[in-house]
Amino acid sequence: MTEVRERTGVGAAEPRLEAREKVTGQALYAADRPVPGAAYAWPVPAAFARGRVNTVDTGPALAVDGVLSVLWHGNAPRLERSGDPHLRVLQTPEVTYRGQIVALVVATTPESAREGAEAVVIDARTAPADTVLRADHAGLYEPELVNGGYPGRLDKGDFDTGFGAAEVRVDATYHTPAEHHVAMEPHATTAFWEHGRLVVYDATQSSTAVRDSLATLFELPPQLVRVHNEHVGGGFGSKGAAKPNVVLAAMAARVVGRPVKLAMPRAAVFATEGYRTPTIQRVRLGADRRGRLVALGHESCSQSSRLVEYTEQAAVVSRVLYGVPNLATGHRVVRLDVPPPTWMRAPGDCPGAFALESAMDELAAAGNWDPVRLRIDNDAVTDAEGRPFSSRHLVECLLRGAERFGWAGRDPRPGTRREGRWLLGSGVAATTFPAITMPSTATARAISDDDFEVAVNAADIGTGARTVLRQIAADALGVDPGCVDISVGDSAIGPAPVAGGSMGTSSWGWAVTKACRQLRERIDGAHQGHVPPEGVATDADTTADLAARPDYARHAFGAQFCAVRVDPATGEVRVDRLLGVFAAGRIINPLTARSQLLGAMTMGVSMALMEQSVMDRRSGDFVTSDLSAYHVAVNADVPRIDVEVLEEEDPHLNPMGSKGVGELGIVGTAAAVANAVHHATGIRMRSLPITPAALL
Ligand code: MOS
Numbered sequence: 001m002t003e004v005r006e007r008t009g010v011g012a013a014e015p016r017l018e019a020r021e022k023v024t025g026q027a028l029y030a031a032d033r034p035v036p037g038a039a040y041a042w043p044v045p046a047a048f049a050r051g052r053v054n055t056v057d058t059g060p061a062l063a064v065d066g067v068l069s070v071l072w073h074g075n076a077p078r079l080e081r082s083g084d085p086h087l088r089v090l091q092t093p094e095v096t097y098r099g100q101i102v103a104l105v106v107a108t109t110p111e112s113a114r115e116g117a118e119a120v121v122i123d124a125r126t127a128p129a130d131t132v133l134r135a136d137h138a139g140l141y142e143p144e145l146v147n148g149g150y151p152g153r154l155d156k157g158d159f160d161t162g163f164g165a166a167e168v169r170v171d172a173t174y175h176t177p178a179e180h181h182v183a184m185e186p187h188a189t190t191a192f193w194e195h196g197r198l199v200v201y202d203a204t205q206s207s208t209a210v211r212d213s214l215a216t217l218f219e220l221p222p223q224l225v226r227v228h229n230e231h232v233g234g235g236f237g238s239k240g241a242a243k244p245n246v247v248l249a250a251m252a253a254r255v256v257g258r259p260v261k262l263a264m265p266r267a268a269v270f271a272t273e274g275y276r277t278p279t280i281q282r283v284r285l286g287a288d289r290r291g292r293l294v295a296l297g298h299e300s301c302s303q304s305s306r307l308v309e310y311t312e313q314a315a316v317v318s319r320v321l322y323g324v325p326n327l328a329t330g331h332r333v334v335r336l337d338v339p340p341p342t343w344m345r346a347p348g349d350c351p352g353a354f355a356l357e358s359a360m361d362e363l364a365a366a367g368n369w370d371p372v373r374l375r376i377d378n379d380a381v382t383d384a385e386g387r388p389f390s391s392r393h394l395v396e397c398l399l400r401g402a403e404r405f406g407w408a409g410r411d412p413r414p415g416t417r418r419e420g421r422w423l424l425g426s427g428v429a430a431t432t433f434p435a436i437t438m439p440s441t442a443t444a445r446a447i448s449d450d451d452f453e454v455a456v457n458a459a460d461i462g463t464g465a466r467t468v469l470r471q472i473a474a475d476a477l478g479v480d481p482g483c484v485d486i487s488v489g490d491s492a493i494g495p496a497p498v499a500g501g502s503m504g505t506s507s508w509g510w511a512v513t514k515a516c517r518q519l520r521e522r523i524d525g526a527h528q529g530h531v532p533p534e535g536v537a538t539d540a541d542t543t544a545d546l547a548a549r550p551d552y553a554r555h556a557f558g559a560q561f562c563a564v565r566v567d568p569a570t571g572e573v574r575v576d577r578l579l580g581v582f583a584a585g586r587i588i589n590p591l592t593a594r595s596q597l598l599g600a601m602t603m604g605v606s607m608a609l610m611e612q613s614v615m616d617r618r619s620g621d622f623v624t625s626d627l628s629a630y631h632v633a634v635n636a637d638v639p640r641i642d643v644e645v646l647e648e649e650d651p652h653l654n655p656m657g658s659k660g661v662g663e664l665g666i667v668g669t670a671a672a673v674a675n676a677v678h679h680a681t682g683i684r685m686r687s688l689p690i691t692p693a694a695l696l
Contacts, residue, residue: 009475010656013591016464017486018231027231030203031188031263038190039068041252041262042113044103044120045271049129049620050337052093053102057121061105064119066112068256072103077251083217085307086340089244090251095124096306097339098620099271101244106252106260129337131620133303135173135280140301140332146311147347148434148501153330154319156384159284162295162326166286168367174283174355175687176670177612178622179276180630181344185233186266187273189249192259201228202246205235205459206498211491213242214250230489232461232499236603237343238274239461240500245273270625274342275613277302277312281355285362286326291369293378295326298356304333305340312341313348317667318356319384320432320555321394322375327384337620343500345603346663349433350670354607354688357429357671361678370412371428371675372402375559383553390552390652393583394430397559400646401428401581405561414682422565422574425680429562431668435554435585435659436503439546441494442511444473444519445537450483454516457496458488458508463662464592465504471588472509472656476516494539502556502660505588506653507542513655515540552652556659558582560601562672566680571692573677575605578641578669583648585659590645597643597665604669606633610689 021027028034046053058070076090089101102124105116130139143152163169190201198218204210207227215222232239245264253260264273284297300314315329344350364371376395382388402408410426411417417424442456454473458465466488474481487493497507518538526536563577580601587593610631614624624630643665650657674685683695 009471009481010588012471012589014467014471014481014589015591017467017470029185029188029231029233030190030201030229031261033190033201035190035192035259038259038261039106039108039256040110040113041104041106041249041260042110042117043101043248043264043268044105044117045099045268046095046102048095048124048126049098049131051095051124051126053095054093054123054125056103057123060119060121061116064112064116066108067105067116068108069106070103070116070120071252071255077254079217080219084213087213087217087242087244087247089247097337099268099339101248101272104248104252106256129620131336131338131615132617133278133280133301133334133336135301137334139334142330142332143309143311146313146331148313148316150313150316152311154384155328157326159295159297159326159328163284163286163297166294167289168287168363170285170359170362170366172283172359172362172686174281174358176279176351176354177688178278178615179344179607179611180270180613181236181238182627182630182632183234183236183238186264186269187239187243187245188263189246190259190261191249191253193253197224197226198250199226200246200250203232203239204229204242205232205239205461205500206241207459207489207491208457208495209498210242210246214246217247218250227491228489229459232459235461235499236345237347237500240343240498243273267625270622271339274340276344277304277341279312279314279351281314281352283355283359285359287363287367291367291374291377293322293324296322296324297328299330300352301332303336303338303341305338306335308340309333309335310341312351314352314355317349317352317432321356321380321430322378323380345600346433346667349667353429353431353668354670357668358674358686361427361675362684372398372407375430387551387553390554391585391648391650392557393646393648394557394559396646397557397581397583400644401559401561401579404581404644405579407561414679421567421569423568423680424565425676425678426561426563427672427675427679429560429668429671429675431558431560431664432555433502433660433664433667435506435556435653436501437506437510437546437654438497438503439541439543440496440507440511441539441541442508442515443494443537443539444515446519446523446534448534450479452477452479452483453485453487454512455487455493456508456512457491457493458504459499460488461499463596464589465499468505468588468592469508469512473512473516476513477520502662502664504660506658506660509656509658510542510545510654511540514542550652554653556582556584556664558664560668560672562676564673564676564680566677568681571695573609573690573695575638575673576640578605580665581644581646582664583646584661584664585648585650585653586657587645588656588658593645593661594643596661598641600663600665601641601669602633602638604666605638605673607688608670608673608690612689
């Protein structure tokens, strides 16, 4: 018998290091942090979308037993003017969206703070609000750059001529609703001041970004601000930057002179901590008789707030997925009296792929082509700007998926398969997400020959980041992961990018690899000179390494196949099976990678069938502001999801050869479901979510 030595470094299916701490309740989240003498804060939201707060009558709140202070714009500490307008809380009488925080009550208990918040009397002048995104809104404009730093408009060839001459055409408009992240842990902060230093425990995807924002707003040198985020209960983009909660808590702690805890109530999370903007997207596809795309047009409209411009880059996916000589992609945004939208899992690509990948299915139907074949025949060689891909295995994902799903021999006719009362259908969609890497720092220290400390300011938002970083460190040091203590979640470690944009592992892992390899070289050198390794330490910064990389289009790809059942009498849609086949470079940890992809596909099913944030147009209020009204998929909604990851070598990424997997799995899922619903019923659903009411 051969002895199998289990791999424990890169490539091993290691369970999460903090799993036991989490299931035993020992993992401390931002608001759990025990601090002596803590006070508690409760926010008071504006009950109107547009207007001015004349004055706040704090008397009734201050009369509540235990209330220490009521902050509002008339008495709150001043914040630096150049700070992010969304973070400059309680600075002006202006209200630009419903739910904007206009006062904060601080008390000795959370109950007193809440009672105080209900007693505050706001005297305000309100004005009619403009809260509805429409494709013909007079305020729409084309920003030069959209989220992610992409040009708002990118055209190639001559779209109008190409589309006009195409033999098969699709021209369709798709709608996606506002959606919320609903991370399990609400936005929360524990803050205190210590000899002029500000210390916060914050629910954030980036303690570096929060530190920098607080330093700006409170006019402190960054080294006097420390941000801890050892455990974070989900983010999905909503915790990607500093949010009002952390500024309010820090402000309140300064005013009352003691630590302050602020855990945002769920309704306040819906109002003020960010959401995915609704989109209206027109997609035009033109193909020749053989099913080759000759023209692709993708125009997206989305909304932003009065406070900040944020433009969802929904048309960018159409610059990557297919090769086409005539391309027109553009974005328009309108600033409304609504809360600031933000990144939500796969911003841009996720809503964009719903539109593009639905349109590809419509094109396949119009030209009588197989939807898998159509995608393979239009695979791109470069991105729309002519950059070669560092690696691209979309065709392999489609072929492998089709084989495993049993796609061959599929009858394309819609509405013809029955099983009892159910209509059956299947659908496919492609997926892609950029493989981003940003500069990071990391440090490594040798304690002894088999004991190392590695620190990198990663945020582990439930993904298993610290686990994979320890695997990466162990490989670079040439030791077993058990020899490595890994520290994350502390701004004092050193600058590192956000746990967002699927860039975490790639960015932090590069710095960890560099620090550990340097340490290994120094130890080996020292050993030759008979110097023990104790105390040898190395710092790494990957800024220069990243700047030296050649210009490639770096993206992960995948294909999703979906089987649905639809009850034509009730409009109920059930996803029987979802298969995702992905190529995302080298997989550091198959267990945590699978969990990321599976979780994102689940969120994609949720987007397809349930999720929508409904805004009351007059009040500008998201009325679906708790989990009984904002529906997300649960286990019963996703009976079978299969994930397969193909082996992919890519020497142009980072020393690990990895691409991010956090967002890839949600891109295209909703289109795969909608395409399957069309196959089952013959009904083309161009608006999400596909609820029973919408389908009938
Ligand atoms: Mo993700 S939306 O970049 O946290």
